[in-house]
Amino acid sequence: MRLITHWIDGKSTEGDSTRRGPVFNPALGSQQAEVLLAESSDVDRAVQAAGRAFEDWSESSFSRRSQVLFAFRELLHARKRELAELITDEHGKVVSDAEGEVQRGLEVVEYACGIPSLLKGDYSDQVASNVDSFSFRQPLGVVAGITPFNFPAMVPMWMYPVAIAAGNCFILKPSERDPSAALFVAELWAEAGLPDAVFNVIQGDKVAVDGLLDHPGVAAVSFVGSTPIARYIHGRATANGKRVQALGGAKNHAIVLPDADPEYASTHLAAAAFGSAGERCMAISAAVTVGVAGDVLMEVLDHQSREVRVGSGRDPSSDMGPVITPQARDRIVSLIDSGEQQGGNVRVDGRGIKVPDYENGFFVGPTVIDHVSTDMDVYTNEIFGPVLSVVRAETVDDAIDVINANPYGNGTAIFTSDGGAARKFMRKVKVGMIGINVPVPVPMAYHSFGGWKDSLFGEHHIHGPDGVRFYTRGKVVTSRWPEIHHRASFDMPTAT
Numbered sequence: 001m002r003l004i005t006h007w008i009d010g011k012s013t014e015g016d017s018t019r020r021g022p023v024f025n026p027a028l029g030s031q032q033a034e035v036l037l038a039e040s041s042d043v044d045r046a047v048q049a050a051g052r053a054f055e056d057w058s059e060s061s062f063s064r065r066s067q068v069l070f071a072f073r074e075l076l077h078a079r080k081r082e083l084a085e086l087i088t089d090e091h092g093k094v095v096s097d098a099e100g101e102v103q104r105g106l107e108v109v110e111y112a113c114g115i116p117s118l119l120k121g122d123y124s125d126q127v128a129s130n131v132d133s134f135s136f137r138q139p140l141g142v143v144a145g146i147t148p149f150n151f152p153a154m155v156p157m158w159m160y161p162v163a164i165a166a167g168n169c170f171i172l173k174p175s176e177r178d179p180s181a182a183l184f185v186a187e188l189w190a191e192a193g194l195p196d197a198v199f200n201v202i203q204g205d206k207v208a209v210d211g212l213l214d215h216p217g218v219a220a221v222s223f224v225g226s227t228p229i230a231r232y233i234h235g236r237a238t239a240n241g242k243r244v245q246a247l248g249g250a251k252n253h254a255i256v257l258p259d260a261d262p263e264y265a266s267t268h269l270a271a272a273a274f275g276s277a278g279e280r281c282m283a284i285s286a287a288v289t290v291g292v293a294g295d296v297l298m299e300v301l302d303h304q305s306r307e308v309r310v311g312s313g314r315d316p317s318s319d320m321g322p323v324i325t326p327q328a329r330d331r332i333v334s335l336i337d338s339g340e341q342q343g344g345n346v347r348v349d350g351r352g353i354k355v356p357d358y359e360n361g362f363f364v365g366p367t368v369i370d371h372v373s374t375d376m377d378v379y380t381n382e383i384f385g386p387v388l389s390v391v392r393a394e395t396v397d398d399a400i401d402v403i404n405a406n407p408y409g410n411g412t413a414i415f416t417s418d419g420g421a422a423r424k425f426m427r428k429v430k431v432g433m434i435g436i437n438v439p440v441p442v443p444m445a446y447h448s449f450g451g452w453k454d455s456l457f458g459e460h461h462i463h464g465p466d467g468v469r470f471y472t473r474g475k476v477v478t479s480r481w482p483e484i485h486h487r488a489s490f491d492m493p494t495a496t
Contacts, residue, residue, distance in 0.1 A: 027314070038208040142218050144221050173204060332384075364385055408453060411451065
C-alpha cells in the first residue's frame with residue numbers, strides 16, 4: 001500500500017515514525033494509502049532544519065524571494081489539474097471544485113509575489129534637527145501551519161506563500177485524512193528553487209500538533225479548524241510564548257428578504273449549502289427567511305435541492321461528492337435524525353442515498369430542514385455536511401438578532417433588492433465576512449480572511465495585509481549622522 005511520508009530538509013523521509021494512519025478514497029469507501037504519524041523527534045528534526053535554513057533565507061533579497069515565488073506560481077498553475085485530482089481522490093470533492101480551490105490558493109501566491117511592495121517601510125525625514133526616523137519589518141523565524149482536511153491545498157496556501165515571501169521558514173502539518181497535496185506542493189517548491197528546509201511537511205496527529213505548539217524553536221502558529229481545537233491551540237501556543245492566529249468553526253447564515261428573487265436566492269443557497277458536500281467553513285448552513293419569503297423560497301429550494309447530482313468527484317456530471325469519512329457521514333445523519341425528532345420538517349432528505357457503482361462510498365445527499373428553531377441540535381451544532389436549516393423570522397431586525405445571538409461569526413449573507421436593508425445588515429451584523437447577494441463571501445487574496453466571536457482566536461486574520469503583519473514584526477530606527485561632535489544631552493529627547 002502507498003505510504004505518504006514527511007518532507008524534511010528538502011527530501012521525503014520516514015523519520016522516526018512507526019505509527020501509521022489510513023487514507024481513504026471517500027467515493028469508493030476503501031483505503032488507498034497509509035500516512036506516517038510523526039513522533040516528537042520528527043518535529044524536532046524539522047524545526048532544527050528550518051532554523052538553520054532561516055539564517056540564509058531571512059537575509060535573502062526581495063528579488064531572490066520573488067523569483068522563487070514566481071517560479072512556484074508557474075509550476076502550480078501548470079499542474080493545477082493534477083493537484084485537483086489528487087485532492088478529489090482523498091477528499092471526495094468534485095474535480096472542478098478542487099480546481100477552484102487550487103485557483104484561490106494561487107491568488108495568494110500571486111499576492112505574495114509582490115512582497116517587495118508589501119514590506120516597504122515608512123520614512124520620516126528631519127523629525128528633529130539632523131535626525132531621521134524610519135521603520136521596517138523582519139521575519140519571525142520558523143513558523144508552523146496546522147491545516148484542516150476540507151481544503152488541503154487552499155488553506156495551507158493562505159499561510160505559507162506569505163510566510164516564506166516575508167523571509168520565514170515554514171512547517172506544514174496537514175490533515176492526516178488527505179495528506180498527499182502537501183507533499184505534491186513540497187516537490188513543486190523544490191523544483192522552483194526554494195532552498196532546502198525553508199518548506200517542510202510533518203504528517204501526523206495530536207503528537208505532531210503538540211510538538212509544534214511546545215517547541216521553543218517555533219515562533220508562530222497558524223491554524224484553521226474547529227472552534228474547540230482553535231481554542232486549545234491558541235491557549236497552549238500562547239502559553240508557550242508564540243504568536244498565534246487560530247480560525248475556528250462557523251454557523252453561516254443567509255437572510256432572505258421578501259424582495260429577493262426566489263430563483264436567484266434558492267440557486268445560490270443550494271450551491272452554498274451543498275457544494276463540497278457542505279464541508280466548507282464558509283458554507284451556508286442556516287437560511288433565515290423573513291416574512292412571506294419563507295413559503296415562496298421553500299417551493300423553489302425544494303426543487304433546486306433535488307436537482308443536485310451526487311456522485312464520485314471524478315465524474316464530470318457530479319455536482320457534489322461524498323463526505324470525508326464514514327464517521328462524518330454517520331454524524332451528519334444523526335443530526336438530521338435529531339432535527340426531525342425535535343420538530344423540524346425534513347423537506348429534502350439525503351439520508352440513505354446510494355450512488356450506482358459507489359455503494360460503499362461515504363455519501364449523504366442534499367438535505368433541507370424547514371421550521372428549525374435555534375434550540376435544535378441541527379442548528380446549534382456545526383454540521384459540516386450538506387444540510388441546510390431554514391429558520392423563520394418576522395422582520396429583518398429579528399433575522400439579524402438570530403445571527404448575532406449565535407456564538408459563531410465567520411461568514412454571512414443577505415439576499416435582497418433593497419439597498420437600505422443591505423446597508424443596515426452589513427453594519428449591524430456581528431460577523432467578519434459579509435456577502436450582499438453573494439452567499440460565500442470569501443475575500444480575495446489582497447484582503448484578509450477571518451471571522452468574529454468563536455470563529456477567531458488571536459488578533460490577526462489570515463492572508464492579505466493581516467498575513468504580512470502576522471508573519472513579520474516591526475522595527476523603528478531613529479538616526480543622526482552628525483557632521484561634528486556634540487556633547488551628549490542628558491535631557492529627554494524632543495523634536496527641536
